[in-house]
Amino acid sequence: MTFKDLRDYIEFMKRKGKLIEIDDEVSVDLEIAEITRRATYAHLPPLLFKKIRNYENWKIISNIFYSIESLYEIFGTNRLESISEKFLSSLSDIPITIIDKIKSLREILGLGKIMPKSKSPSFKEEKELDLTKIPAIKTWPKDAGRFLTFSITITKDPDTGIHNLSVYRIQILNQKEALVHWQAFKRGSMTAKKYLEKGITKMPVAIVTGVDPTIVFTAASPVPHGLDKYMFAGILRGEGVDVTELDNQLLVPSHSEVVLAGYVDLNDTRLEGPFGDHMGYYTPPDYYPVFKLEKAYIREDPIFHVTSVGKPPLEDAWIGKGVERIFLPFAKMIxxxxxxxxxxxxxxxxxxxxxxxxxxxxxxxxxxxxxxxxxxxxxxxxxxxxxxxxxxxxxxxxxxxxxxxxxxxxxxxxxxxxxxxxxxxxxxxxxxxxxxxxxxxxxxxxxxxGKDWPEEVSSDEKVVEKAQQILSKIIKRGQLS
The missing domain is CATH 3.40.1670.10 (UbiD C-terminal domain-like)
Incomplete structure (x- = not known):
């Protein structure tokens, strides 16, 4: 299954009768998060909030990954392993390691249909848009403020040019600044260290919200290092992602609902949190770097994508089950x-x-x-x-x-x-x-x-057959109380 963008997916779900449209006015302050959590626990399909208090002309979509069924719908198969099995079967038998296989990918598949493709954007620059005018949500009562919860942070390796797309929570500070919660071992943080080693403290970053769910899934997945996430998204989609190059030389999905372009100031760290996270507890405040907004882009009548985290099973749990199935063939190879x-x-x-x-x-x-x-x-x-x-x-x-x-x-x-x-x-x-x-x-x-393992008990086959016959008669006669 391939969706052009988030809107294409929404129309697909609407045709299936699996989109819940909410006309009641709701607040980004706790209400959307609470409704979303309860819907996910109940395995309800995606929610489209159409009237957001204080955010006229915005809609919010949540609960896209509402159960394992949601992944079957997004990928068009109920056997998710088949996606990566098909990909791996296309690789040459000559390379002997996963890294060799990844390196040989371009030669095997050429620059074919899975590679990102340059396209004109659906979004336009909006000089009046700042971080406080975006309907980021507050999830739990003691959260430090409003957060982007399902936005994608895009960075580029300064040595290889490989793009990384990851889902990090983003705490809004003011009109032009936000905190990026990338942990020490995450790709964003590791890329930041490369910039620092080169003496560069302003790291180009783009934060996008509202894209094809397959791209969101890719951003949340543990794609092997060395493999561009745009290319992996192309593998999952069956065709390349439409991308647009920004002024800071980063590629972003061309049909994103919102694009925030700027840089992370690696010399400016501030306390982030607390935030009620997927463990079901508040993460204590800690220091993280500041994203500084330079340009903002938006589509007409934008749809903002959020998620609500907390005790499982919520959306992150179902993404995890998808990762489990899709990445199993990779793990078997290693x-x-x-x-x-x-x-x-x-x-x-x-x-x-x-x-x-x-x-x-x-x-x-x-x-x-x-x-x-x-x-x-x-x-x-x-x-x-x-x-x-x-x-x-x-x-x-x-x-x-x-x-x-x-x-x-x-x-x-x-x-x-x-x-x-x-x-x-x-x-x-x-x-x-x-x-x-x-x-x-x-x-x-x-x-x-130090000794042989004991023999496991097993029944005599003839006795099993007779026992089954007798029990079948009892069941047919309805003798069970």
Whole structure:
């Protein structure tokens, strides 16, 4: 499925009868966030708010990622793995690593239809538009103010020219200034360090809001370093993203509803927060750099895209499930014994990950843990559970059984201290350094246990057949009370 822009997606959902249009007047101060959260919890389809108090001529869209079904609609398939499987199958068999495969992508696919394409913009410069005139929302009562919650921050690597698109929360300070919450290990922050190394303190940045949901998903995804996110969005869309070059040499989606162009002053950091985040707690104030607005662009009758975060499962949880499915083939290429993975909605995406493997040798589960903790966003996982390939990782009861039956805590629990964690984790005393837990819930080989693993019980096939016949008769006769 390919959408030209956010409006194309909205019309698609309207035709399906899956768009909720709200005509009641609502406030950006807590009301939109509360309505959105409750709608997401109830798996209601996207909400289009048509009357925003104090923001005449604006509309707000929220709850686009309302459940796993929303991803099936956006990508046009209920088997999300097929998207990346198709992409990987197009790569040459000659490169032997993922990096080699990425580098060979241009040669294999040429500069074909997945590459970004220069197009005239749908937006126009608006000299009267400033940050305070944008309907950014306040999500929780004790938030520091109004935030852009589903805007995309666009930067460019000064060495490679690769564009990065990421979703960071943006706290509005005044008409021309805002705070960008990029954590130390995020691409934006890492790119900022490259600018500083070159002695450049004014880093070009564009903040866009209201684009094709596939681009939003890409911005929120852990795309491998070295791969331009515009190109990855092209892979997911099946065709390149229409882009326009701004005066600061950044490419932005041509059909964005709002574009804020300027720079981040790397010498100007101020206290950001508190903010009620996806962990369900307020993030304490901390210092982050200031974005300084130079030019603003807007479409006629703009539609602003927001999300409401809090305790799961909200929109970020369903994006996480999409990432889980789409990136599984990439993970299998790096960890060949990997069978399946589950990033549970209530596991906070970076909190708990469950992985099944085909086990061949002693110590394999811990080796897999180390590999997973070295992979992009998975490096933030606080707890990794490894189970055998016959365990359904999406059935929590099967996973609990594996832990209860297969784990000796002294041997199979692995605690690693002073490693990178999610800095939003409220349990970590000195973020971003914390600890990690690995649980090897696989059946143990003789080398790991010192003796043979006991034989698993199984029924006699003939007895099973007879038992099923008798029980089927009972059910048909309705003898069950």
């Amino acid at each position: 960890v060949p014994e990997l069978v399946d993975m589950n990033l549970p909605e209530y596991g906070l995406f970076t909190g708990i990950g469950i992985f099944s493997i085909k086990k061949y040798y002693p110590g394999q589960a811990k080796r897999v843990m180390m590999s997973l903790w070295g992979m992009g966003q998975l490096s933030l996982l606080k707890i990794i559970i490894i189970v055998d390939d016959n365990v359904n990782v999406h059935d929590i009861n099967q996973v609990l059984y594996s832990i209860a039956a297969n784990v000796d805590p002294k041997r199979d629990i692995w605690v690693i201290e002073n490693v990178l964690t999610d800095s939003l984790d409220p349990s970590v005393p000195f973020p971003p350094l914390g600890s990690k837990l690995g649980i090897d819930a696989t059946r143990k080989l003789k080398e790991e246990m």
